[in-house]
Amino acid sequence: DEIAALFSIIAGQDPLDATSQDQQLPQVKFSHLAGEQQPLQGIRIGIPDEYFVPGMQPDVDSAIKHAIQTLASLGANIQPVSMPHTEYALPVYYLIAPAEASANLARYDGIRYGPRQAAENLYDVYRDTRGYGFGAEVKRRIMLGTYALSAGYYDAFYEQAQKVRTLIKRDFEIAFNQVDLIAAPVTPTTAFKIGEHGDDPLSMYLEDIFTLPANLAGIPGIAFPVGFDNHSLPIGMQLMAAHWNEALLFQAVYAYQLATAWHKARPKR
Numbered sequence: 467d468e469i470a471a472l473f474s475i476i477a478g479q480d481p482l483d484a485t486s487q488d489q490q491l492p493q494v495k496f497s498h499l500a501g502e503q504q505p506l507q508g509i510r511i512g513i514p515d516e517y518f519v520p521g522m523q524p525d526v527d528s529a530i531k532h533a534i535q536t537l538a539s540l541g542a543n544i545q546p547v548s549m550p551h552t553e554y555a556l557p558v559y560y561l562i563a564p565a566e567a568s569a570n571l572a573r574y575d576g577i578r579y580g581p582r583q584a585a586e587n588l589y590d591v592y593r594d595t596r597g598y599g600f601g602a603e604v605k606r607r608i609m610l611g612t613y614a615l616s617a618g619y620y621d622a623f624y625e626q627a628q629k630v631r632t633l634i635k636r637d638f639e640i641a642f643n644q645v646d647l648i649a650a651p652v653t654p655t656t657a658f659k660i661g662e663h664g665d666d667p668l669s670m671y672l673e674d675i676f677t678l679p680a681n682l683a684g685i686p687g688i689a690f691p692v693g694f695d696n697h698s699l700p701i702g703m704q705l706m707a708a709h710w711n712e713a714l715l716f717q718a719v720y721a722y723q724l725a726t727a728w729h730k731a732r733p734k735r
Contacts, residue, residue, distance in 0.1 A: 469688075470494040470716040477712070492713045496720050504541030505721040509714070511537055511705075512547030512645035517676055523655040525695035530651045533692040533703050533722070537649065540721050547641040547648065551633045555678040558634065560671060561614050561627040562682070567604070568611030574599060606667065635683040642708040647718060651676050652702035656695045680706050688715045691728045698733040 479488040513534060518527065538544045576582030576595030583594035600608070614623040641648060653673045663670035680687045687706040694700055707715050723729045 467496055467716075467720065470496070470720075473712060473716070489710055491710060494713045494716045496717065502721075505724070506537060506718060507541030508543070509541070509647065509718065510543045510545060510645040511718075512545060512641055512648045514547050514549040514552065514641070514648060514650060516549045516552035517650035519654060519675070521654065522651070523695065525693075526651055526653070526655060526701050529693035529695075529701040530649075530703050534649055536725060537718070537722060540725055542718075545645060547645055549634075549637045549641060549648075549679070551630065551637050552679055554630050555634055555682055556671065556675050558627045558630045559674070559678040559682055560610070561623050562631065564607040564609075564611030565614045565624050566611065567607045568609075568615060571600070571604070571608055603667070631682050634679055638679070638683045638685055638706075638708070646707070646711075646714060648706040650704055650706070652689045652704050653677075656697070656699035656701060677704065680704075685709060686712045686715060688719055690719050690722070691731070692726075693728060694731070694733060700733060 474494060477491050478486070480486045511534070518530075534544060574580035574596070575592055576599075577591070580595070580599060582591060583598050585591045585594050596605075613619060614627075638648075653676060655673070658670075658673075677687070677689075685706055685708060687704050689702045689704045691700050692703040705715050705718055
């Protein structure tokens, strides 16, 4: 309920933010859920097979399925949905996001924006400033994005990625004509050790595979704990909803929390 309270404050139009919309959102209320035997009665929750991929950690798979059973016991109607373009979300995101990073971060050159590193000439100012101000991952994404936007590659990479993004968005639109919410894992595995993928960024990017589709479609989602693996590492599940349907997300997760204790549990030390 703390997250819902914060959301009620920041939701809506910000006159100083051109990307915000003047949309009246329903107020999030939980009082009617307390004491209800089936607080999710009538809510349709879709389960996409595409999110349960081969190689998923068994602990994650079983915890998510058990959480889905809990939602069903609370009255939710569980049914399958198809998201056929989910497999393309990872490559699409890592074309579009670095391209936008490349374009947006180009302004931080020490001349117009950001701190400046002193140098003897303009070229060295640019080079030293960006070399000093951006970390390895930021530099990697700038280079990937610059390549995707360069002459001769824009049509083949960035433009095609935007077209597939439209298909991913359409998958969600079709699904939300059939269900109210979509349930899925947050990541295919639990947390990896700090620095474990330092030399293998692709493996690190693969951990995003289940959260990228919602970002590409621009829809709301919420992640919450549903258990631990055999190493006491937390397992997360996500619910996604159609545009402007955040209130239903909060209500569904709150009902789940009333019926379980995962949100209060802590990993064993």
